[in-house]
Amino acid sequence: MEFYFAPMEGITSYTYRNLHHRFFGGVEKYYTPFLSPSAENGLSTRELKDVLPENNGEIRPVPQLLVNHPEGFLKGARLLRDLGYREINLNLGCPSGTVTAKKKGSGLLMYPEELDALLDRIFSDPMVTGGEILVSVKTRIGKNSPEEWSQLMEIYNQYPIYELTIHPRIQKDFYKNHPDLEVFSSALEASKNPVVYNGDIFTAADYRRFREQFPAVERIMLGRGLIMDPELGEKLLKIEAEETGMDRVCKETEDGPDLVRLRQFHDALFEAYGELMSGDRNVLFRMKELWAHMIVQFPDSPKLEKRIKKSTHLSEYTEAVNELFKEAGHGL
Numbered sequence: 001m002e003f004y005f006a007p008m009e010g011i012t013s014y015t016y017r018n019l020h021h022r023f024f025g026g027v028e029k030y031y032t033p034f035l036s037p038s039a040e041n042g043l044s045t046r047e048l049k050d051v052l053p054e055n056n057g058e059i060r061p062v063p064q065l066l067v068n069h070p071e072g073f074l075k076g077a078r079l080l081r082d083l084g085y086r087e088i089n090l091n092l093g094c095p096s097g098t099v100t101a102k103k104k105g106s107g108l109l110m111y112p113e114e115l116d117a118l119l120d121r122i123f124s125d126p127m128v129t130g131g132e133i134l135v136s137v138k139t140r141i142g143k144n145s146p147e148e149w150s151q152l153m154e155i156y157n158q159y160p161i162y163e164l165t166i167h168p169r170i171q172k173d174f175y176k177n178h179p180d181l182e183v184f185s186s187a188l189e190a191s192k193n194p195v196v197y198n199g200d201i202f203t204a205a206d207y208r209r210f211r212e213q214f215p216a217v218e219r220i221m222l223g224r225g226l227i228m229d230p231e232l233g234e235k236l237l238k239i240e241a242e243e244t245g246m247d248r249v250c251k252e253t254e255d256g257p258d259l260v261r262l263r264q265f266h267d268a269l270f271e272a273y274g275e276l277m278s279g280d281r282n283v284l285f286r287m288k289e290l291w292a293h294m295i296v297q298f299p300d301s302p303k304l305e306k307r308i309k310k311s312t313h314l315s316e317y318t319e320a321v322n323e324l325f326k327e328a329g330h331g332l
């Protein structure tokens with residue numbers, strides 16, 4: 001089994017990815033949050049920064065593109081190829097209203113003919129047919145209804161998609177309800193391309209349950225679960241190693257005190273954002289976004305959770321975090 005770190009806009013920028021990789025293992029591939037190249041100008045300065053090899057250390061992430069026209073994709077892909085990237089991911093899953101209104105992300109799923117035309121143009125480009133780049137796709141199972149899936153599956157099956165990541169929710173779900181495992185099961189059977197599963201694997205128990213139901217799946221993309229618990233990839237690999245009897249080596253898998261490592265990771269991120277961002281507000285915004293997920297590891301500290309959320313100065317924030325870790329029994 002291989003675990004991939006999902007793209008998460010506002011969270012998994014290069015700073016986060018590099019530090020996650022430095023402190024934790026278990027992740028085979030990291031995806032960048034979506035980049036939206038235009039046919040004219042390619043990537044923005046901010047987007048370029050996220051994929052420049054010098055900002056990505058030893059990680060070669062998979063850049064993800066969010067487009068509704070082939071020219072934007074191909075312009076971005078050319079640029080990324082020249083930077084040394086091989087796999088490029090197409091976002092057909094983003095549920096945000098502003099994105100779908102532009103027929104991007106899962107907004108394009110409602111227009112099968114346009115989707116087909118987009119894929120046709122991308123997959124007939126010499127850069128793709130010649131094997132210079134591999135195109136993977138991350139998709140939801142429909143815009144308004146899971147019944148849209150069978151037609152989408154037919155379209156995807158016409159193209160040599162390097163990996164098809166399926167998040168089995170429809171756009172309307174956003175992150176509500178549950179992944180539709182019935183549709184996923186049919187997709188797994190029908191797909192001519194390798195399938196990656198994505199959705200609601202937050203704990204070892206979730207993983208065991210999923211694996212029991214889908215023993216044929218070989219790749220899982222983890223999003224919120226890894227933000228909540230950055231060790232999740234290591235933990236799941238350990239389960240794999242135990243169950244298969246294989247001694248697969250995971251980086252830093254010693255059973256040390258987890259919260260100490262989490263604290264070190266947190267401090268490194270906090271410091272890096274402080275150096276990169278102008279203004280305490282921006283740093284706090286980033287850190288609070290993280291805590292919205294990571295706080296599940298501190299279920300007995302609702303008051304400190306509130307203090308972190310409400311902090312307006314770095315000093316207030318740091319004090320609340322210090323207390324949170326102290327309360328959990330691991331000092332500073």
Ligand SMILES: Cc1cc2nc3c(=O)[nH]c(=O)nc-3n(C[C@H](O)[C@H](O)[C@H](O)COP(=O)(O)O)c2cc1C
Pocket residue numbers: 006007008009010011032033034064091093094138167198199200201221222223224225
């Ligand atoms: C804050 C946030 C930002 C996200 N940004 C992206 C993105 O840039 N591209 C993308 O394809 N999916 C994005 N997603 C969706 C995740 O990649 C993933 O598909 C989703 O969280 C379901 O997986 P999970 O249940 O493991 O979290 C985002 C999700 C969240 C919560």
